[in-house]
Amino acid sequence: MASRTTSPCLIFLLALLLPLAAVAVPRRHRFPSLQLAPVNASEPPTTFFEVDRPIQPPRGSVGPCSALLLSDSFGYTYGRPPATAAYVPPECLAAARARGGSLALAVLEWSADCRGRQFDRIFGVWLSGAELLRSCTAEPRPDGILWSVSRDVTRYAALLSEPGEVAVYLGNIVDSTYTGVYHANLTLHLYFHSTTPSPPPLPHADLILPISRSLPLNDGQWFAIQNSADVQSRKLAIPSNTYRAVLEVFVSFHSSDEFWYTNPPNEYIEANNLSSVPGNGAFREVIVKVDDNVVGAVWPFTVIYTGGVNPLLWRPITGIGSFNLPTYDIDITPFLGKLMDGKEHNFGFAVTNALDMWYIDANLHLWLDHKSKKTVGSLISYDAASSANVDSQFSGLDGRFVTSASRHVSATGWVESSHGKVMTTFYQRFNYKNSNVYSKNGSEQVVNQTIDAKSGVSTTNGAVLLSEEVHQVFPLYLFSGTSDEVGDEYSLVSAIKLSINEKRGSGAEQGFSYSSLRNAQSARGSMRVKGNLVTSGSGENHQVYKYVGTDGCYSRDVSSKNYTIVFDHSDDSCLKGSQVKGSRFPSS
Structure with missing residues (x-):
């Protein structure tokens, strides 16, 4: 990774405060926390949060058994080694197995506090090289903030049962202006079935291989993708008795590509001599390859970090996915026949149209046949077709750019093991459209974008053993406008x-499950900026979260304005028309 003087979560996307006549394109800066009032030691810290469905232990389980994995303070940590700690499986894991029980739920909890002024910072948590959590810090205020993130890590049961090393990288900078130090605790909470459940749940992977960089490092263990020609990879050998394989991909975008969906094409930049404006258009695709085959793709959700666009929009309700960035699964079981030859194979990542910087790594989840030393298989069919088109119309700094793209990946293969000869088909279908409009001599920008992603996997041996399908739609609307510029100050x-x-649906021998989620945010605000510091401003955010599934229901309707919760209603009932339970938070 190239040396830098600032954290990758905060690099400005345009040259700082250039005269409007030179660059009238709306600024998409990253801003540190506001310092609009003197510190009042009597004020309690503000609790920031991302709206999500609470993680509930399975009915009848016992726990938690909790273990503190790491406690550290992240001051000037940029470009320095990650914080590390030896990991020893909690004694309750072995004790539960001795009693005939099994792991029901594992939750990784990050809790932190900070006081002062600071940018948002990206950070990652790894166990034995496998990433468990990708997140962004909250931006502090003078009186202090608190926040926590919980992630279900039950699928890493194989890793949690073995000794290893925990690593946390949070590249922070502390100086006379940016004073915030992040104090964090990382805790593991375990819950157990008192007896082996019947029927047993779908088993988790027997082995998890990290596709990441190895310690020691002065950075995170993720790969850094710096441009569209950059391919980062790692070679791995697959155990010869593998019968199922799933890649779990972690993705985050920063620096010139933090707001990739707002970037104009290079031809617009060249025509207007805007050399400091990021370009390459508004389409990005993460391509995942095994050797020479494109085994899948990621068209990522447009996470906006806690300092993005206008920091006051995300206080105390943060942007969707900002505290717990989503991961993306790609089933590569159809390719196992080409991989179980005892040789190392190349697992690589690239990003279409990429600018500096994307952080990507993955965990390879493997299911092993304990009744045989070797499984065999073959790839039967494979296709990875894609298309992209940009319609550009502009005159001077005003213009309209419409980008459309599609991708289809499908693969079918069989693996023969002690489970029989099992046929697996995996597919992905993506559609993308982005409209990017500049007006008023480039001082206003409107982005309308939709990502439509559908994927599925089915396994059969004459009868359907497993069938899963996920359909996700990510709509985005963004308006940004600058005005009243005087020197280095503007609105x-x-x-x-x-x-x-x-929408998710799955069917297996263990039964059928279904879920539907709608998680929507609407935020707006204004601010006055001088010398890249916010001198005044306001922001409000309204979020509606609705989840309905065979495993329960949850809804939350919450609104905030300028650090204060206006209303907060939640409900975990599945009854239509049920009375919503309300809870009004005090002003913070």
Whole structure:
């Protein structure tokens, strides 16, 4: 990774405060926390949060058994080694097995506090090289903030049962202006079935191989993708008795590509001599390859970090996915026949149209046949077709750019093991459209974008053993406008609508499950900026979260304005028309 003087979560996307006549394109800066009032030691810290469905232990389980994995303070940590700690499996894991029980739920909890002024910072948590959590810090205020993130890590049961090393990289900078130090605790909470459940749940992977960089490092263990020609990879040998394989991909975008969906094409930049403006258009695709085959793709959700666009939009309700960035699964079981030859194979990542910087790594989840030393298989069919098109119309700094793209990946293969000869088909279908409009001599920008992603996997041996399908739609609307520029001071008005609409369905010998999620945010605000510091401003955010599934229901309707919760209603009932339970938070 190239040396840098600033954290990758905060690099400005345009040259800082250039005269409007030179660059009238709306600024998409990253801003540190506001310092609009003197410190009042009597004020309690503000609790920031990302709206999500609470993680509930399975009915009848016992726990938690909790273990503190790491406690550290992240001051000037940029370009320095990650914080590390030896990992020893909690004694309760072995004790539960001795009693005939099994792991029901594992939750990784990050809790932190910070006081002062600081940018948002990206960070990652790894166990034995496998990433468990990708997140962004909250931006502090003078009186202090608190926040926590919980992630279900039950699928890493194989890793949790073995000794290893925990690593946390949070590249922070502390100086006379940016004073915030992040104090964090990382805790593992375990819950157990008192007896082996009947029927047993779908088993988790027997082995998890990290596709990441190895310690020691002065950075995170992720790969850094710096441009569209950059391919980062790692070679791995697959155990010869593998019968199923799933890649779990972690993705985050920073620096010139933090707001990739707002970038104009290079031809617009060249025509207007805007050399400091990031370009390459508004389409990005993470391509995942095994050797020479494109085994899948990631068209990522447009996470906006806690300092993005207008920091006051995300206080105390943060942007969707900002505290717990989503991961993306790619089933590569159809390719196992080409991989179980005892040789190392290349697992690589690239990003279409990429600018500096993307952080990507993956965990390879493997299921092993304990009744045989070797499985065999073959790839039967494979296709990875894609298309992309940009319609550009502009005159001077005003213009309209419409980008459309599609991708289809499908693969079918068989693996023969002690489970029989099992046929697996995996597919992905993506569609993308982005409209990017500049007006008023480039001082206003409107982005309308939709990502439509559908994927599925089915396994059969004459009868259907497993069938899963996920359909996700990611709509985004962004308005940004600058005005009243005097010297290095200007006003910025912004409005954002973003959401995740998701449907999941699966069927297996253990039964059928279904879920539907609609998670939508609408935020707007304004601010006055001088010398890249916010001198005044306001922001408000309204979020509606609705989840309905065979495993329960949850809804939350919450709104904030300028650090204060206006209303907060939640409900975990599945009854239609049920009375919503309300809870009003005090002002913070």
